[in-house]
Amino acid sequence: MLDGEQLSHIVSQACRHYQFSKAIRQRAWVEIDHQALAANIRALKDILAPQTALMAVVKADAYGHGAVKVAETVLKAGASWLAIATLGEGVELREAGITAPILVLGATNTTEEIEAIAHWDLQPTLCNLSQVAIFNETLARLGKILPVHLKIDTGMSRLGTRWEEALPFVAAVHQAPHLNIASIYSHFATADDPDPTTMDQQHQRFQSAIAKLEQQGIPIPKRHISNSAATLHSRNLHYDLVRLGLSIYGVYPAPHLSPKVRLKPVLQVKARITQLKTLPPDTGVSYGHRFITATDTKTAVVGIGYADGVPRRLSNNLKVLVNGAFAPQIGAITMDQLMLDVSHLPDVQVGDVVTLIGTDHDQQLTVDQWANQLGTISWEILCGFKHRLPRINL
Secondary structure: OOOHHHHHHHHHHHHHHHHHHHHOOOOEEEEEOHHHHHHHHHHHHHOOOOOOEEEEEOHHHHHHOOHHHHHHHHHHHOOOEEEEOOHHHHHHHHHOOOOOOEEEEEEOOOHHHHHHHHHOOOEEEEOOHHHHHHHHHHHHHHOOOEEEEEEEEOOOOOOOEEHHHHHHHHHHHHHOOOEEEEEEEOOOOOOOOOOOHHHHHHHHHHHHHHHHHHHOOOOOOOEEEEOHHHHHHOHHHOOOEEEEOHHHHOOOOOHHHHHHOOOOOOEEEEEEEEEEEEEOOOOEEOHHHOEEOOOOEEEEEEOOOHHHOOOHHHOOOOEEEEOOEEEEEEOOOOOOOEEEEOOOOOOOOOOOEEEEEEEEOOEEEOHHHHHHHHOOOHHHHHHOOOOOOOEEEO
8 A cells, every 4th residue: 555655755746747737728739640541551451461561651750740659559469570760760669668679760870870870779771782791890890780772763863873784783692691581672753643553563673572582592571562552552552561651640642542551540630729819801911911900890819820840921812720610811911820710710819729730620631731832742741740739649
């Protein structure tokens, strides 16, 4: 049984946690629905080919969702691998106690990076012959053998050795005593395009490179080429692993792929109204007076702005939800705040929650809507929500 002092400490800690939870919701925040995240992993696993494992891409702080918590959730839900872009992202996961295999998608070229990769038990991507020597020499000095993943450029024209030159590159790695080939992979440039012509060409190049390696007797433990879009497109592209990023966060890489699987949005962005006022006609609103009131206009100031990840280019074109009703944003979006026209909402009050991305009652605002308005992609929107917005894990 707890004594009085222990009980008092527990109650005090609980109160502090409650007060902190309330405090971080006072201005603006991001909510992450981990039940939806886990459901997406399970739904995506259900459509995979039987031999295919799921690699969850958690680079860029898990597309703004919080890398450590996301990694914990997806691994419990059935992901087998994690993928990140930078060495620092991998170290963050290891320091948090994540023990699953982690693929570093970005290129590493220095002895310091290789030493860190070996120390933190990460699995690097090798892109060209020049990396082979420095990796093997550094690992020989460390007395270690490292699993490495070899990137073949089949048409993305980014990282990797071109498919025509894959054989000497892979053969050099195969002959290096301190390197073990863990996988060979490539990346599609147009998998989200309804026209599969370019994707099919890349796939054929990948198959051709693999066939030449097999003819030379070079063992290839794993092969992977599919991102979210390619995974949804066809099981024929699944191979041994699929690298799923956008889809695990509940966003479809393209509208024509949405019938393939039912996904749930994971992220919501919310803020609070901090002031209400009524402006007379012919009053300019915000910097540059890019909006002028036509009549008496009830306005609401909301505590979120472009420094939080709300693009300034959405000024005068953004809709939000307040108490289940749509409200237009007016004037230029500022660094820390934006303004709404709430003239049609008689019961609105200071402190009311504004939903910028997410669901309020039976209405929804999506990342895709923002991306379409801005002529960009959903990936950029998700990665844009800054870290001064607290992440609240639901």
